[in-house]
Amino acid sequence: LSLSSGQFGLVYQIFSITIATMGAGFIFFVMAQQNLSPKYRPAMVVSALVVAVACYHYFRIFNSWNESYALNAGAYVATAVPFNDAYRYADWILTVPLLLVETVAVLALASNIASGMIWRLAVAAFVMIATGYPGEISGDTTTRLIWGTISTIPFIYIVYTLFVELGKSLDRQPPRVQVLTRNLRLLLFASWGFYPIAYLLPVILGGGSLSANGVVGLQVGYSIADILAKVGFGTLIYFIALEKTAHDR
Amino acid sequence: LSLSSGQFGLVYQIFSITIATMGAGFIFFVMAQQNLSPKYRPAMVVSALVVAVACYHYFRIFNSWNESYALNAGAYVATAVPFNDAYRYADWILTVPLLLVETVAVLALASNIASGMIWRLAVAAFVMIATGYPGEISGDTTTRLIWGTISTIPFIYIVYTLFVELGKSLDRQPPRVQVLTRNLRLLLFASWGFYPIAYLLPVILGGGSLSANGVVGLQVGYSIADILAKVGFGTLIYFIALEKTAHDR
Numbered sequence: 001l002s003l004s005s006g007q008f009g010l011v012y013q014i015f016s017i018t019i020a021t022m023g024a025g026f027i028f029f030v031m032a033q034q035n036l037s038p039k040y041r042p043a044m045v046v047s048a049l050v051v052a053v054a055c056y057h058y059f060r061i062f063n064s065w066n067e068s069y070a071l072n073a074g075a076y077v078a079t080a081v082p083f084n085d086a087y088r089y090a091d092w093i094l095t096v097p098l099l100l101v102e103t104v105a106v107l108a109l110a111s112n113i114a115s116g117m118i119w120r121l122a123v124a125a126f127v128m129i130a131t132g133y134p135g136e137i138s139g140d141t142t143t144r145l146i147w148g149t150i151s152t153i154p155f156i157y158i159v160y161t162l163f164v165e166l167g168k169s170l171d172r173q174p175p176r177v178q179v180l181t182r183n184l185r186l187l188l189f190a191s192w193g194f195y196p197i198a199y200l201l202p203v204i205l206g207g208g209s210l211s212a213n214g215v216v217g218l219q220v221g222y223s224i225a226d227i228l229a230k231v232g233f234g235t236l237i238y239f240i241a242l243e244k245t246a247h248d249r
Numbered sequence: 250l251s252l253s254s255g256q257f258g259l260v261y262q263i264f265s266i267t268i269a270t271m272g273a274g275f276i277f278f279v280m281a282q283q284n285l286s287p288k289y290r291p292a293m294v295v296s297a298l299v300v301a302v303a304c305y306h307y308f309r310i311f312n313s314w315n316e317s318y319a320l321n322a323g324a325y326v327a328t329a330v331p332f333n334d335a336y337r338y339a340d341w342i343l344t345v346p347l348l349l350v351e352t353v354a355v356l357a358l359a360s361n362i363a364s365g366m367i368w369r370l371a372v373a374a375f376v377m378i379a380t381g382y383p384g385e386i387s388g389d390t391t392t393r394l395i396w397g398t399i400s401t402i403p404f405i406y407i408v409y410t411l412f413v414e415l416g417k418s419l420d421r422q423p424p425r426v427q428v429l430t431r432n433l434r435l436l437l438f439a440s441w442g443f444y445p446i447a448y449l450l451p452v453i454l455g456g457g458s459l460s461a462n463g464v465v466g467l468q469v470g471y472s473i474a475d476i477l478a479k480v481g482f483g484t485l486i487y488f489i490a491l492e493k494t495a496h497d498r
């Protein structure tokens with residue numbers, strides 16, 4: 001596989017800016033939690049964990065990317081060292097359950113209901129990620145589509161559950177918080193929806209996961225999705241918590 | 250392209266001192282915010298984010314600089330690895346919107362007016378940076394001048410808006426703060442004005458972006474501008490907030 005220097009550079013730069021964004025997100029969540037009343041601070045701790053884990057993984061991903069291509073007569077040609085997709089899936093295994101806990105906390109459900117829901121969602125997330133991985137690392141389009149389809153079943157369960165529950169929780173919120181919670185639901189929907197689309201890009205753009213456009217589209221797509229789902233989502237939850245802090249006073 | 254060891258070393262040292270300054274700025278903003286009343290702390294959080302992101306990018310810029318020249322018979326000769334200008338533009342894409350938020354916060358406008366202004370300024374900043382980049386990476390002087398001119402249009406809009414609004418905000422400030430706000434306006438003007446000048450240096454010093462003097466002038470100019478616009482600006486805002494904290498008591 002061979003990438004043009006523009007293609008290689010685009011992914012390179014996106015990875016670097018994602019590292020910076022995750023790092024900045026970490027500092028923001030740690031520093032900004034002091035503005036919130038203590039009961040909303042755990043959500044910021046969770047966000048800080050999510051982006052710290054992601055920052056670490058993007059350093060690894062960035063280095064893996066650099067090792068897996070070498071400049072050769074003006075083009076970036078795949079080396080013998082394959083790009084390590086596993087970093088992403090390792091990242092999701094750690095961060096998705098944390099994001100689910102954080103999202104369920106926003107719902108302000110009774111704690112026994114909340115904990116049952118978290119467990120069901122966490123199991124679904126585990127299945128979603130574990131079944132997505134064999135498709136991700138396969139060079140074969142059919143294999144990719146089969147595992148992708150299996151992975152989509154728990155995905156739909158998660159997104160559907162959160163969408164419905166976030167909708168129901170609106171009545172439990174003060175008016176200004178309702179607007180923000182609606183935005184949160186939209187952001188959740190848009191950012192999580194980005195992942196399966198990115199996963200399909202190698203198929204859509206043609207040539208499967210072995211085409212240059214497919215590889216570039218996939219990495220750029222996942223990176224944008226991660227920024228939205230982690231830093232964007234955490235920031236919106238911060239503003240919700242800030243509003244609630246003001247409202248509680 | 251070949252640099253004398255003095256030229257190479259000057260840029261090398263400027264990058265290193267910029268890393269140190271950004272890191273020191275980060276520690277200062279984090280530690281000093283406790284002296285401010287809570288409502289002024291978010292400005293320090295924003296400053297901390299800006300310099301942290303810049304510190305990261307200057308590490309990358311420093312490494313890129315070292316990789317793009319190799320010592321050869323007493324001179325530093327460009328290697329096959331080009332210097333990565335994109336780090337700077339990636340840095341600005343993240344930090345300029347943050348600085349705009351911080352500056353508009355200083356204006357102490359009603360929140361609906363402020364948020365409209367932030368959006369307009371952020372869009373202008375995005376256009377300014379996105380149109381500057383193709384000129385920056387072009388080896389051709391005409392291309393550099395054309396993109397630079399386009400980029401200057403949103404630049405003027407931003408600087409003009411902030412200058413006028415900072416002027417208007419003076420009446421809303423206690424007397425001692427007025428002096429500092431005037432200095433802030435001056436610093437904003439001087440530091441932001443540095444960027445297009447640095448951009449033009451390869452043209453002014455002759456030989457376009459492919460002359461040794463041009464390259465050195467550009468990198469030194471941008472680094473000084475970044476120190477002023479990020480650490481200097483944040484520090485001045487700290488003193489304004491300190492004065493306001495005293496005044497509010």
Ligand SMILES: CC1=C(/C=C/C(C)=C/C=C/C(C)=C/C=O)C(C)(C)CCC1
Nearest residue numbers: 095096132148151152155195196199229
């Ligand atoms: C549906 C689907 C997928 C969904 C992945 C998702 C939704 C990941 C979400 C990750 C998040 C939110 C990380 C944040 O920290 C895969 C595994 C790509 C495989 C293809 C099918």
Ligand SMILES: CC1=C(/C=C/C(C)=C/C=C/C(C)=C/C=O)C(C)(C)CCC1
Nearest residue numbers: 344345381397400401404444445448478
């Ligand atoms: C007008 C102009 C430019 C202006 C750049 C500016 C004004 C950058 C400001 C950056 C800041 C303030 C960063 C701080 O974090 C470019 C893009 C060099 C291209 C040439 C024309």
